[in-house]
Structure formats: structure tokens, C-alpha cells
Amino acid sequence: MHKGHDVFVIKDLSKIEGHASLEVKLKDRKVEKVMLKVEENRRFYQKAAVGKNIIALNQSLSRICGTCSAAHQFATLKAIEHAYGLKVSEDEVKLRKLLYYGNMIRDHAMHLYLFSLPDVLGYDSVFEFGKEHKDLVREGFYVQQIGANLAEMVGGRAIHQLNISLRGFNTSLDTEKLATAKQKLDSLKKYVKKLIKYYTKQPFYLDAVSEIYGCLKNDDFGFLEGTIRLNGAALSPDNYLDSIEREWKDYSHSYTYYYEGKPYLLGALARLNLNLEALSTNAKNLAQNYFPSHNIYDNNLAQAIEVMHSIDRSIEIINYFLDKGGVSPLMKDLPRIDKEAQGYAVIEAPRGLLYYSFHIDNEGKVTKAEIITPTAQNHAHMEASIKLLIENNLDLGKEKLKQEIEALIRAYDPCFSCASHFLRIKWS
Amino acid sequence: MKKQKYTISFYSFTSCEGCMMNVLLWLAQNYKFFRENFVINHMKLLMADSPTKYGEDIAVVEGAVSSKKQLSEIKEIRKNAKILVAIGSCAITGAPSNNRNFLDDEEIRYYVKKFKQLEKVVSIKEVVNVDYELMGCPISVESFNTLIKQIIEKGI
Numbered sequence: 287m288h289k290g291h292d293v294f295v296i297k298d299l300s301k302i303e304g305h306a307s308l309e310v311k312l313k314d315r316k317v318e319k320v321m322l323k324v325e326e327n328r329r330f331y332q333k334a335a336v337g338k339n340i341i342a343l344n345q346s347l348s349r350i351c352g353t354c355s356a357a358h359q360f361a362t363l364k365a366i367e368h369a370y371g372l373k374v375s376e377d378e379v380k381l382r383k384l385l386y387y388g389n390m391i392r393d394h395a396m397h398l399y400l401f402s403l404p405d406v407l408g409y410d411s412v413f414e415f416g417k418e419h420k421d422l423v424r425e426g427f428y429v430q431q432i433g434a435n436l437a438e439m440v441g442g443r444a445i446h447q448l449n450i451s452l453r454g455f456n457t458s459l460d461t462e463k464l465a466t467a468k469q470k471l472d473s474l475k476k477y478v479k480k481l482i483k484y485y486t487k488q489p490f491y492l493d494a495v496s497e498i499y500g501c502l503k504n505d506d507f508g509f510l511e512g513t514i515r516l517n518g519a520a521l522s523p524d525n526y527l528d529s530i531e532r533e534w535k536d537y538s539h540s541y542t543y544y545y546e547g548k549p550y551l552l553g554a555l556a557r558l559n560l561n562l563e564a565l566s567t568n569a570k571n572l573a574q575n576y577f578p579s580h581n582i583y584d585n586n587l588a589q590a591i592e593v594m595h596s597i598d599r600s601i602e603i604i605n606y607f608l609d610k611g612g613v614s615p616l617m618k619d620l621p622r623i624d625k626e627a628q629g630y631a632v633i634e635a636p637r638g639l640l641y642y643s644f645h646i647d648n649e650g651k652v653t654k655a656e657i658i659t660p661t662a663q664n665h666a667h668m669e670a671s672i673k674l675l676i677e678n679n680l681d682l683g684k685e686k687l688k689q690e691i692e693a694l695i696r697a698y699d700p701c702f703s704c705a706s707h708f709l710r711i712k713w714s
Numbered sequence: 715m716k717k718q719k720y721t722i723s724f725y726s727f728t729s730c731e732g733c734m735m736n737v738l739l740w741l742a743q744n745y746k747f748f749r750e751n752f753v754i755n756h757m758k759l760l761m762a763d764s765p766t767k768y769g770e771d772i773a774v775v776e777g778a779v780s781s782k783k784q785l786s787e788i789k790e791i792r793k794n795a796k797i798l799v800a801i802g803s804c805a806i807t808g809a810p811s812n813n814r815n816f817l818d819d820e821e822i823r824y825y826v827k828k829f830k831q832l833e834k835v836v837s838i839k840e841v842v843n844v845d846y847e848l849m850g851c852p853i854s855v856e857s858f859n860t861l862i863k864q865i866i867e868k869g870i
């Protein structure tokens with residue numbers, strides 16, 4: 287970078303979900319401004335939720351995001367269940383987790399093998415893998431597929447699952463199906479071990495710009511339950527929003543979030559740093575030497591470990607249902623709704639804490655909805671990291687720097703397709 | 715003689731990208747077939763650069779059209795592609811990505827104006843000629859597979 291004013295633009299970042307671009311302003315070799323712009327066209331799901339009945343709301347809100355549709359469905363159900371104090375049976379919780387692990391395996395595998403591994407191995411895309419890495423493509427597709435199959439077996443479909451609702455879990459599985467799924471999951475372990483190895487040897491390093499992490503703390507690392515931890519503080523879904531600050535970014539037409547004025551980090555790295563003890567024994571053993579870590583690129587290693595964990599825990603749940611002789615539909619009556627209520631839920635989406643809240647009237651119609659996605663919350667952290675990366679590498683040359691920045695953004699596994707449906711205007 | 719390969723592109727418009735997730739699964743299941751028959755021209759999900767802009771044998775498009783920029787892009791894609799395949803409900807009907815067509819408030823009006831959006835969200839089908847359409851929310855992997863094979867069989 288030369289002296290004087292300089293602008294640096296990356297249009298339409300690739301190998302991420304959704305559309306985003308980056309603009310960096312420099313002056314005299316100092317970064318003045320980093321603007322990560324979400325370029326998604328708004329679909330207004332949050333707004334459209336208002337006036338809808340809660341009964342099928344999870345199906346509508348599922349469409350916020352194709353890849354983490356299960357997260358949006360479960361957050362919706364949990365917020366409504368919270369509002370009306372509805373109980374969910376132990377078996378239903380187990381099925382939810384099983385479906386969710388399948389989703390987690392598919393989603394993480396897609397990111398790790400197809401989006402981010404090319405960065406680690408020095409290729410432009412997965413199609414260019416050389417002879418020695420060709421197997422990884424096949425393995426990546428296979429891991430992704432088995433994850434999808436699990437979500438489909440339990441949820442009815444891999445994406446926008448059909449079997450989950452306020453009425454319970456509508457699925458039946460015989461022992462043969464369960465046993466096959468178990469065997470398939472088992473066959474993934476050797477590949478995932480290999481994947482983890484690649485990520486322990488990845489060449490990048492960047493110190494986290496803030497060591498404020500947030501995640502759910504629980505005892506099974508099950509993604510759907512637990513108490514919220516943010517910078518050590520224990521929070522509950524109904525006071526989560528009061529604990530974070532938001533700032534409107536006009537250039538991105540979206541909010542960014544801060545904790546006590548600082549960016550914070552959600553997602554796999556945060557979970558591994560704060561909740562490692564809750565991993566499956568196998569995953570814990572693989573993780574122990576590498577976490578806690580403040581290297582932002584270790585987010586991908588953390589994801590790879592979560593894939594292994596999800597495989598282990600899925601097998602545990604399948605064993606439980608095998609012992610019971612299979613799964614039959616777990617249906618219940620619709621809740622009686624005759625009063626106004628407010629419900630809150632925070633769960634771990636693949637990319638971190640996902641916040642949902644609803645105000646519901648006495649007929650079961652939503653009067654107010656609020657959805658905050660993890661990528662929106664990580665936005666400020668990403669921008670600060672990009673700034674740091676550029677300042678550390680001013681002499682790298684624009685092309686190379688551009689590649690490095692893209693790799694850094696991908697390390698966060700951002701999902702811009704759902705990051706930004708929450709337009710609020712700052713009137714000027 | 716080497717088998718002739720077709721060029722194919724995958725474009726995402728206003729959507730949840732759920733249909734494209736299933737395209738990825740299709741790719742995973744049919745990788746060998748895919749590599750034997752196709753070369754990708756554009757697929758932002760997996761590649762940074764496109765060898766050429768537009769002009770592929772098959773353009774697979776998901777999502778609805780909501781901005782002026784998208785409208786001119788889909789027209790360019792259509793003009794240059796031999797075959798255009800619209801996948802998913804968003805591409806064919808606009809829904810469910812067209813929530814704002816049924817909402818009306820100051821915020822939406824401001825958004826439409828400020829970010830050069832179209833007055834109403836429209837489907838791909840409403841604005842360009844579509845050769846094949848595949849319904850679903852999301853599309854199913856199997857029917858996508860069948861369709862692609864039918865297209866090849868018919869010849870491009």
C-alpha cells in the first residue's frame with residue numbers, strides 16, 4: 287500500500303453463504319475504515335411473522351436460511367414453548383438433538399471441505415485439488431451426505447424439515463433404519479479424524495481482536511439447551527438482549543453488536559473455548575491440546591471437532607432408541623392459547639448464538655418478533671480482524687492481501703443469507 | 715475423441731439458498747457424472763472467479779428477483795445461456811422470498827427506494843423466458859437429477 291488515500295474493494299465474496307462485499311479505506315498506510323457490506327436483498331421474515339399464527343410459524347421462519355433451517359425452526363418452537371410453559375418430553379428432546387447433529391455435520395462439512403479447505407491447501411477451489419488431495423473431495427461429499435441423510439431420516443428432509451412442530455415430533459424409525467444410520471455415522475470417523483489433522487496444521491494465525499466469547503454452557507454440548515455465557519456472565523434468553531449493545535451500520539443496512547463496547551465472538555471457537563468439557567470423550571481428547579485458542583482461524587478446527595462430537599453423540603442417541611426398539615411418533619395436543627404471552631429462546635446455530643423472541647396475543651397471533659443471528663453478532667469482530675490483518679500485512683501486495691482477507695472472512699464461516707433481514711432505518 | 719462437456723452455471727438470487735444446498739448434495743451424489751459431462755462456469759458458492767461472464771450451455775437459477783441490478787443480471791443470463799432452468803418456488807412463483815409484496819409500511823418503502831429495489835419482488839419466470847422449471851421448497855435432489863439427465867439426453 288502506498289502513501290496517501292487508498293481504497294480497497296472486494297466485490298461479491300465467494301465461498302460463503304449469501305452475498306457480501308468489502309470496502310476498506312486507507313490513509314497514509316493506516317486503515318481508516320473497514321466496511322463489510324451485506325448485499326443480501328431483504329426478505330423481511332421478521333416483519334412477516336407479525337400477524338401470523340404461531341401454529342405453523344416454524345415452517346415459515348425455516349426459510350430464513352437454507353443451511354441452518356433447523357436452527358430457525360427449533361428457536362421458533364422453543365420461544366413459543368417458553369411463552370406458554372410447554373413441556374417437551376425427554377425423547378422428543380433427544381430426537382431434536384439427533385436431527386440437529388445431522389444438520390451440524392452437513393453444514394460444517396460443507397464449510398470445511400468445500401469452502402475453507404481450498405484456503406488451507408492453497409487452491410482456488412475444491413475442483414482444483416491436486417492428486418494428493420483428490421480423496422478429500424470425495425470424503426467431504428460423503429461426510430456432508432451422511433449428515434444430510436441423518437437430518438432427513440429424523441426430520442423428513444435434509445433442509446426445511448417437515449417432522450417438527452408444536453404438535454411434537456412426527457417420525458417413526460425402525461431398528462433397521464437406526465442401525466444403518468449408526469453404521470454410516472461410524473464410517474465417517476476416519477475421514478473426520480483426517481480432516482481434523484489438516485486443520486491442526488493450517489498455516490494461518492491471527493490473534494482474536496477481543497477475547498470476549500459467547501456460547502451456551504451445558505453438559506452434553508447439545509447446541510439446543512444450556513445457560514448463556516457471554517464474557518463470563520451467565521445470562522438467560524429473556525435478558526440477553528439487554529446485555530448487548532447494537533449499532534446501526536448504514537453502509538451495510540444492518541446492525542452490528544457489541545458487549546460493553548467491544549466486539550465479541552460466537553460460534554465453534556467460542557464453544558470450544560468455553561464448553562470443551564461437555565464434548566464427547568473422543569472429541570474432547572482430540573481437542574484438548576488445541577483449546578482454548580485465541581487464533582481466529584482455529585474456528586475451523588473447532589468446527590471439525592464439532593463434527594466428530596456430533597457423530598459421537600448421534601450414535602449415543604441412536605443406541606438409546608435401538609434399546610427402546612425404535613422411534614414412534616411423539617405427538618401431543620396443540621397448546622391452549624387464551625392469553626397473551628412473551629417467549630424467548632437462545633440456541634446455538636452452527637455459527638453461534640441465535641436469539642428469538644415473540645410477543646403473542648390471546649389468539650395465538652404474533653404481535654412482535656425479534657430475531658438476531660450469530661453472523662450479525664460476529665460482524666463487528668470480523669471487521670476488527672480484517673483491520674488488524676491489513677495493518678499487519680501492508681506490504682503484501684493487493685492481490686495477495688485480498689486472498690488473505692477472503693480466507694480470514696471464510697474462517698468465521700459467515701452466513702450472510704440469514705444475517706440481515708432486520709432492517710432498521712436511521713432517519714437522517 | 716474426447717467427450718464434449720457442457721458448461722453450466724449456478725446463480726443465486728433473492729432466496730434462502732436452500733435449493734442450492736440441495737444442488738450441492740446432488741453434486742456430491744453425482745460427482746463422477748458431473749465431471750464427465752460438465753465444466754462449471756459460475757458458482758459463487760464454490761469458486762471465486764468465473765472463466766467467462768455468462769454464456770453457458772445451462773444456467774441454473776434459484777431465487778426471486780427483487781432489485782434493479784438483479785433484473786438486469788437475469789436478463790443478461792437469459793440472453794446468453796442456451797438453456798435456463800429455474801429451480802425452487804422462489805424462482806417460479808416469487809414466494810416465499812416475496813414477503814414484502816404483502817406488507818406495506820414506511821420502512822419497506824424507504825428500503826425499496828434507498829436500495830434500488832423493484833417495487834414488487836418478482837419471480838424469474840415473470841421476467842424472462844424459462845426453459846425448464848422445477849418446483850419445490852426446496853427442490854428435491856432426485857428430481858433435479860432426473861431433469862438434468864433429461865436435458866442432456868435431449869441435447870443442447
Ligand code: SF4
Binds near residue numbers: 446732777802810851
Ligand atoms: S424455494 Fe424455498 S428452499 Fe428454495 S431458495 Fe426459495 S425459500 Fe429457499
